[in-house]
Amino acid sequence: MLGNTIGKNLRKLRMEKNMSQTYVAQKLFIQRQTLSAYERGKNTPDIYILMELARIYETSLDELIGNGRKE
Secondary structure, eight states, X not given: OHHHHHHHHHHHHHXXXXXXXXXXXXXXXXXXXXHHHHHTXXXXXXXXXXXXXXXXXXXXXXXXXXXXXXX
């Protein structure tokens, strides 16, 4: 499921950067619960949020959604 793949990548990237959900949510002007829902695959962020997350995590959109990340 695409939402789960994106969610797992979002969580992994956030953890690699040692950022809290609260910190990232504040940067995005969203609630922490919304970010949590993205990371759990319950909701999928829109393109604007994905672009901002890529900027915050210093990665590409392809890596963010799982199309370029090597495990």
